[in-house]
Amino acid sequence: MKIYFHPISLEHRTPSGHPECADRISRLEGYLKNRPIGAELEWRLPAPATVEDIARVHDLDYIHHIRDVCQGLKGDSSQLLDGGDTWAVRSSYSAALVAAGAGLEAVDQVMGNGDNQTFVMMRPPGHHARKASAMGFCLFGNVAVAAAYAREKHGVRRILVLDWDVHHGNGTQELFYGDSGVFFCSLHQSPHWPFSGDSGETGEGDGKDYTLNVPLPSGTRIGRYEELFYKIIRPRVEAFQPELILISAGFDAHLEDPLGGIQLETQDFGTLTRMVRDWAETYSEGRVVSFLEGGYNLMAMPQSVERHLLALNE
16 A cells, blocks of 8 residues: 655644644654554655646635745744644745645556555645635645546546545535535534534535535544444445545544544544445445545544554555
């Protein structure tokens, strides 16, 4: 199984104490390489996406804005990109291009004759990035960029994006809200930041009914997830019959994560993954690309990722 990782992810620095920190990736890398699964992982060094790749989903002026902000920063200085907590340093633009580029290479891998399951272990994450603004620690929508690339480069007509991060994937939803070729499904804590993802948000125009939001109360456990996967989500996936599945794999729904209130345990991420793997085997020739999103407990997140990868690699 191939993992796409580049050390430039560690150069995207956030202020001291920020939950989305470089330690997330360095701890995860060290953990996986020292576990039995490490012998089954092939580490790939991805190249950056091009501006044209990013511009399939983001406004060109916004892309240039991020570039100019980052290139204008000196030394260890940083700048807030939004009204919340999304920061940039000089290396952030380059890191964001490589984070998106990793997804493109992973798509090429699963659409070719190689591994059918891959994992993109990069930061900054992406699922909150909007068409023309940074948000929620995210600069570019890595999953969205990969979906648009899969359609243009590989002719994929139906793509499922499944987002189980504890926070609603508002950016991905926005980018495909009017698009019938991408079925976006998000399970997330509600009410919770970013305070979107109501069940009534189902798409618009050609994309009507191609967005499925499943808001969950704080305290939700794996049994409820399984029930929803089988009774609500699976029939929609069966009707859609995706040719490619992309996972926004956040691990902040873990009961020990500091940024959420969902009560999933470490092994539960393997359970979720097996259900998605079954869908992929049925509808998309096993093709799954998983992208690291959230997960801010530096012990629980690596262990949860391991369960996720073991289930993908079964």
